Amino acid sequence: MTDEIVIDVKNLTKDYGNNRGIFDFNFQIKKGEVVGFMGSNGAGKTTTIRNIMGFLKPDAGKITVCGLDAWKDAEKIKKYIGYIPGEIAFPDLKTGTLFLQSQAEFLNVKDMSYANYLIEKLQLDPTANLKRMSKGMKQKTAVVAALMANPDILILDEPTTGLDPLMRVAFIEILEEEKSKGKTILISSHMYEELEKICDRVILIDKGKILNIANMNEIKNRNVVDFKIEFNNESDYKNFKKLKYNVIRDQQKYNQVTISINKSKLTNLFKDLTAFDVKFISEVKYTLEKHFSKITNKGGK
Template identity: 55%
Template sequence: MEKIINISNLTKDYGHGRGIFDFSFDIKRGEVFGLVGTNGSGKTTTIRNMMGFIKPQNGKITINGNDSWKDAYEIKKSVGYIPGQIDFPDVGTGTDFLKIQADFLGIKDLSYMNKLIDMFKLDSDASLKRMSKGMKQKTAIVAAFMSQPDILIMDEPSTGLDPMMRDKLIELILEQKKKGKTIFLSSHIFKELEDTCDRVAFIHNGKMINIVDRAQYEENMDKQYKIGFAVPKEYQQFLKCNYEILTQNENYNHLVIKINDTQMNRLFKSLQPYNIRYINYQPYTLEWYYTNIIEKQEVQKYV
């Protein structure tokens, strides 16, 4: 598939270990690509570089063939963008702002804009200055989607939304995905990423840790089970068995294994000689992957 967004060796160093360092990845046409990491990990810096608001010290970004720094104006006209920090100009009401945005984008038919306003229950006649955080976020969502752009770039797009409106946003993203739009978003809400993304990149302290494909956390994968042992010696003995162990904890004598459904009979036969305290099925979610694989890998680097 055609690569619509390409990021190559991107570095923006603010000093004292802050910034992003040697990021490289690409996003294909029609793909929804997510970015997740803790506060300060580099999500917003990455997106600001993509939109041409800041210039990297090294590396290059192209979006639909345009250089993110040299062709920033063209990118801003063709890409639907939701910033992480929303600060509207003093132009009156939400309606006033959206009409100015429509003029900038050359939108004559405002029917889709009005559909989005209804969808998100946005009081667009309210003063921008007096809008709540959630209302500002809705206005930014309408502004980003109303031209139905082929590419959308969003920095924490559900910030300030209540659960119902967050579901509406997910519905909107999936609707655009079905139309073949290319979408890049950062989020701290794992379910939001799980529901929408084909791939998710994990970043930590400004460095790319891993890129996870959807197949790695969908339900049709191998299952994982958490097993607790009553006797430490038996726990140690089971570790020598030929099972794929994802995590283990000697303090509590428990571990998590990954196993295919076809091997469940073998597992239960293997466990018969042991005193088992519990065995629990563990859903293999994106959040589990982050907290148990990514975070632990990073911690071990400093031990």
């Protein structure tokens, strides 16, 4: 990852009225970075992506992609972008093969070897009739179409919807491969696990506003760990609580506590625990979902 900024969104506003739309978006995506858009339906993920693609004209603000204005030079920025639209509808062509050939012509792609590799990887049968394809098949075809020109930037609007869990894994693998090649990826989803896996940063959008931009590094490598500890008898439970650990959740009914502890103090914890009759101890993982729910709860208050 370099510091070169590939996508720069400044004060982007697209107002559809009635508080719908997106308002004053600001974020930057660096070269080689994988950024996720997180948000419920109607939050503004697709609108943002359409603005970046130059399909919509911003009401205010400016988007530059590789130094080019996304609206004015819409066709120029497409040289660097591979795009999977949120709604999959193909042109009126007979088979997937014809469609991919046509896309190759649009993209001026002569060498189909990478496309064929993708087809194999996704186990796609492109000779099938485009209109009779299942949603998953269509999605795979769209993935191939977006990636076959080997673009520097990938903009993917909910690319995994319709894929079965196995294919989702295959797709994530492909993305990781692209990431390792230094591609910049912008991916929207409403599934935390997907974004957790590949993203460097995740932008949380709700009701047209950016609530938080989470750095996955910080979430994955926190110096604080949460443990859930249950004791076999009540006296141990009470005695443990007397030690000055940071209890974040207390369930007396089960003789259970959840504590938050700095990683450097882990040895101390285990030393202390040897004195008690512990039923079980487990780490409570800090996920993106937790992180965001914390933020939205705060926001809600």
